[in-house]
Amino acid sequence: MAKERSPESAGERAMFVRDAAPFALPAASLPAAPPLEARADAPPVPAQDASGPDDLPAPWRLRDAGGLLARSLARARQAPPIRSHIANDRIPSRAVAAKAFNVAMATELDRGIAFLLAPVFLAAGALVYFALRQEPGFVPLVAGVAGLALCAFAAGARPLLSMAIAAGLLCVLGALLAKAETWRAATKMLGGEVTTQLSGRVAEVERLADGRVRLTIDVTGTERPVLRYTPDRVRVSARRVPEGVEAGAVVTGLVRLMPPSGPVRPDSYDFSFESYFDGIGASGFFLRGPELAASPGPPPLAARFDAAVERARQAIADRIRSRIGGPEGEIAAALVVGVRAGIPEDINEALRRSGIYHVISISGLHMALVAGTIMVLLRSGFALFPDFSSRHPVKKYAAALAIAGLAGYLFISGAEVAAQRSFIMLAVMLAAVLFDRAALTLRNLAISAIIVIAVSPHEVVGPSFQMSFAATAALVGAYAAWSDWRADRPGSPPVDRSLAGRGLRYLLLAAAGLAMTSIVAGGATTIYAAWHFQQMPSLGLFTNLTAMPVVSAVVMPFAVFGALAMPFGLDGPFFHVMGLGLSATIAVAKWFSERSPADIVGLIPPAAVAVLTVALLIATICSTWLRIAAVPVALAGLMLLVDRPRPDLFVSEDGRLVGLALGDGRIAVNRARPNEFTIDNWKRAIRADEMVRPEGKQQRTTAEPVEAGAEAGRQVGDGASAVGLNPTQGGASWDNQPQQRAHKPSSAGFVCAEGLCLARRSSGAVVAHALDAQAALDACAVASVIVIDDATARNVCRWKDVLVVTKRDLALNGSAAIELPSNDREGASAAMATAEYAISRPFRPWHEQRRFSREARGLPAYRRKPKTEPPRDAPDAQPASEAAGSSSRQNASADDRETAQ
Numbered sequence: 001m002a003k004e005r006s007p008e009s010a011g012e013r014a015m016f017v018r019d020a021a022p023f024a025l026p027a028a029s030l031p032a033a034p035p036l037e038a039r040a041d042a043p044p045v046p047a048q049d050a051s052g053p054d055d056l057p058a059p060w061r062l063r064d065a066g067g068l069l070a071r072s073l074a075r076a077r078q079a080p081p082i083r084s085h086i087a088n089d090r091i092p093s094r095a096v097a098a099k100a101f102n103v104a105m106a107t108e109l110d111r112g113i114a115f116l117l118a119p120v121f122l123a124a125g126a127l128v129y130f131a132l133r134q135e136p137g138f139v140p141l142v143a144g145v146a147g148l149a150l151c152a153f154a155a156g157a158r159p160l161l162s163m164a165i166a167a168g169l170l171c172v173l174g175a176l177l178a179k180a181e182t183w184r185a186a187t188k189m190l191g192g193e194v195t196t197q198l199s200g201r202v203a204e205v206e207r208l209a210d211g212r213v214r215l216t217i218d219v220t221g222t223e224r225p226v227l228r229y230t231p232d233r234v235r236v237s238a239r240r241v242p243e244g245v246e247a248g249a250v251v252t253g254l255v256r257l258m259p260p261s262g263p264v265r266p267d268s269y270d271f272s273f274e275s276y277f278d279g280i281g282a283s284g285f286f287l288r289g290p291e292l293a294a295s296p297g298p299p300p301l302a303a304r305f306d307a308a309v310e311r312a313r314q315a316i317a318d319r320i321r322s323r324i325g326g327p328e329g330e331i332a333a334a335l336v337v338g339v340r341a342g343i344p345e346d347i348n349e350a351l352r353r354s355g356i357y358h359v360i361s362i363s364g365l366h367m368a369l370v371a372g373t374i375m376v377l378l379r380s381g382f383a384l385f386p387d388f389s390s391r392h393p394v395k396k397y398a399a400a401l402a403i404a405g406l407a408g409y410l411f412i413s414g415a416e417v418a419a420q421r422s423f424i425m426l427a428v429m430l431a432a433v434l435f436d437r438a439a440l441t442l443r444n445l446a447i448s449a450i451i452v453i454a455v456s457p458h459e460v461v462g463p464s465f466q467m468s469f470a471a472t473a474a475l476v477g478a479y480a481a482w483s484d485w486r487a488d489r490p491g492s493p494p495v496d497r498s499l500a501g502r503g504l505r506y507l508l509l510a511a512a513g514l515a516m517t518s519i520v521a522g523g524a525t526t527i528y529a530a531w532h533f534q535q536m537p538s539l540g541l542f543t544n545l546t547a548m549p550v551v552s553a554v555v556m557p558f559a560v561f562g563a564l565a566m567p568f569g570l571d572g573p574f575f576h577v578m579g580l581g582l583s584a585t586i587a588v589a590k591w592f593s594e595r596s597p598a599d600i601v602g603l604i605p606p607a608a609v610a611v612l613t614v615a616l617l618i619a620t621i622c623s624t625w626l627r628i629a630a631v632p633v634a635l636a637g638l639m640l641l642v643d644r645p646r647p648d649l650f651v652s653e654d655g656r657l658v659g660l661a662l663g664d665g666r667i668a669v670n671r672a673r674p675n676e677f678t679i680d681n682w683k684r685a686i687r688a689d690e691m692v693r694p695e696g697k698q699q700r701t702t703a704e705p706v707e708a709g710a711e712a713g714r715q716v717g718d719g720a721s722a723v724g725l726n727p728t729q730g731g732a733s734w735d736n737q738p739q740q741r742a743h744k745p746s747s748a749g750f751v752c753a754e755g756l757c758l759a760r761r762s763s764g765a766v767v768a769h770a771l772d773a774q775a776a777l778d779a780c781a782v783a784s785v786i787v788i789d790d791a792t793a794r795n796v797c798r799w800k801d802v803l804v805v806t807k808r809d810l811a812l813n814g815s816a817a818i819e820l821p822s823n824d825r826e827g828a829s830a831a832m833a834t835a836e837y838a839i840s841r842p843f844r845p846w847h848e849q850r851r852f853s854r855e856a857r858g859l860p861a862y863r864r865k866p867k868t869e870p871p872r873d874a875p876d877a878q879p880a881s882e883a884a885g886s887s888s889r890q891n892a893s894a895d896d897r898e899t900a901q
Contacts, residue, residue, distance in 0.1 A: 253289020
């Protein structure tokens with residue numbers, strides 16, 4: 001019987017014995033180390049010993065890493081370890097330090113650190129590619145890969161040189177993979193706003209929490225006008241849709257289409273970038289329709305298959321909503337089939353502020369819980385048949401079936417990128433179980449990262465990739481270090497405890513494990529959450545400790561039970577219990593959200609993110625004492641956080657909205673009803689918690705536009721605009737002249753009259769927002785920055801050092817962050833304000849469409865002749881540019897706040 005159980009027993013031992021730990025070597029790889037007390041009591045090596053510093057094999061002179069390891073370990077046993085010198089208050093000599101470093105480096109190389117660094121260099125190459133200011137060609141990248149490959153081959157037996165060349169090769173290869181993905185995507189994106197009659201096949205139907213419906217449509221044609229450059233896929237919303245509109249149906253209707261918007265400020269989330277790689281060429285809303293239409297022909301087989309899967313997902317989501325109902329039903333549908341559009345925004349915000357938003361985004365946590373539930377069910381089922389279990393490796397059977405179950409879960413949940421990444425990671429780990437290898441290792445994580453980077457290189461710039469892999473690497477590294485520490489501790493005799501004592505000990509250990517998991521994962525992802533979202537949940541640890549046991553023990557297991565029982569119509573009780581667990585989770589999130597202090601951290605310097613990432617890599621990848629090098633690197637990264645950028649003024653890419661930081665935790669805006677998403681992003685960037693609305697109302701004047709040739713001559717001796725001094729001319733009049741409005745207290749924010757809004761900062765700098773060049777000319781005498789919401793305008797203040805930003809500048813360069821001069825400081829020069837734009841030129845492929853808009857070409861907005869009868873089902877009155885931004889932002893809000901567990 002013992003022999004028959006040997007395959008499974010060997011596999012189980014491989015999961016837990018130290019030789020199969022993530023960084024362990026086979027037992028035969030190294031000679032047995034002497035006891036700790038023998039090493040501690042060993043005499044120091046004399047200076048004239050043959051193993052002195054001149055005899056040490058320096059890493060840059062090594063030719064055989066395996067031979068070095070054996071020689072270095074043999075010499076290390078003759079000398080006390082470096083930590084014994086430190087413990088005895090002695091500074092180790094250069095020879096001892098060099099010897100210890102050589103041994104540690106050789107050990108790291110033998111344990112495979114080079115392979116663990118492979119995805120790091122691939123990701124670095126992809127990051128460099130996406131950060132370039134202009135698009136590189138295929139030829140230089142291919143030539144770089146070929147040249148470095150030849151150099152690596154020629155390096156021969158010089159290991160450090162070979163590794164350096166290999167690192168460069170992997171970086172260039174990562175850039176080449178990113179270039180290939182960009183070429184493969186080739187998404188056709190709309191250049192400017194347009195209204196057209198659109199027909200297409202529905203690919204996805206999402207019902208939003210506000211009652212609207214969002215359709216993803218594969219375009220088959222356009223009319224009145226016929227677009228010469230039609231996007232292949234668009235995403236549009238409607239107030240209502242007729243019965244029968246589902247995936248695969250053909251619809252038609254009058255739509256207002258807008259190109260995907262750019263970042264709301266420099267270095268923020270780029271919606272055009274994500275839309276390009278998602279294949280979405282435009283977004284908008286229906287002005288009339290949609291209506292069902294006849295199919296122009298049979299769809300392709302792939303389209304029919306995708307439509308069938310989408311209909312199945314919607315059917316399952318409707319079944320879950322009918323069983324649970326309310327926001328709990330929407331979250332349950334998100335957990336099972338990945339449909340998140342119907343979750344109310346107040347629930348989303350509570351989950352974000354409390355730090356458990358990752359619960360509703362299918363990621364590593366959900367995949368792991370599904371796999372664990374499947375394996376527990378199968379192992380329990382196999383245990384009912386002891387004869388079969390004793391003759392077969394049932395653990396491998398369970399692992400194989402768990403992989404199949406995960407594939408089905410990935411398939412039915414929509415196969416989003418975060419879920420794909422999590423599936424790859426878990427599939428690699430479960431496959432390791434099939435081959436009697438340790439599942440939870442950094443090597444398996446590296447394999448998963450390499451696959452993800454090869455398939456979707458653009459994911460490396462997003463928060464989802466960075467946070468999930470950082471958290472997983474930190475957890476695996478922490479577990480490896482803890483395992484080594486436990487193995488080095490002297491064993492203690494078991495303590496005889498009562499049943500209650502054992503139960504209490506188990507609960508305390510589980511709570512401690514969950515707390516450490518939250519601390520390690522949260523600490524690893526903190527810098528990325530702060531970098532991408534400028535906020536961190538201050539009570540996230542306590543929220544996770546309270547809510548995650550419910551999610552892990554109730555919500556996800558019963559979601560699996562309900563999904564398995566659904567074909568038999570027995571899913572009701574399971575989903576009912578799942579709904580109770582979700583109710584408790586929502587209650588916990590709301591309670592902590594209401595009590596969470598301000599979690600806004602402001603802008604984070606990119607250099608700090610890079611340095612702290614290096615510290616994280618050192619701490620997680622290194623398995624010897626070299627990991628302590630992460631401490632000074634992390635301290636350097638924290639010091640870089642002191643000098644944070646904080647712009648004084650933000651300008652939206654459409655030129656309609658400006659936000660001025662008043663310096664006291666408030667931001668002043670020039671519009672009474674600004675776009676909420678944009679304002680929220682700006683507030684987090686400058687750590688503002690209050691918005692100051694304008695006084696008065698800004699309206700377009702009927703005055704004739706200022707001619708470009710006359711602008712430079714409109715000046716007087718003291719440098720002030722003649723129009724600005726005359727209350728009867730221009731856009732400002734009576735007692736609200738620009739000079740008077742500019743000297744209002746800074747706490748008043750913007751003051752608007754007719755075509756001009758002015759605000760004065762406490763530093764003395766004045767900001768003006770004008771609707772046209774005529775109104776802008778009035779502010780030249782007092783303003784440091786003038787934003788003109790007119791693409792036909794030019795610099796109207798050429799005789800004065802005033803930063804003028806026109807709508808054409810913003811259409812080409814994207815939103816702007818401006819640093820104002822400090823005119824009130826003693827001795828300070830009246831320097832000109834400086835602007836940083838979100839988009840650089842020449843355009844990258846995901847921004848190429850910007851050059852074709854009317855604003856980018858300096859043309860006025862197209863105005864259609866008024867109709868006697870307005871179109872039916874017109875949406876609520878809001879500017880088209882804001883509607884485009886809102887639609888694009890809804891598409892990308894959920895995935896990018898995912899945190900990895």
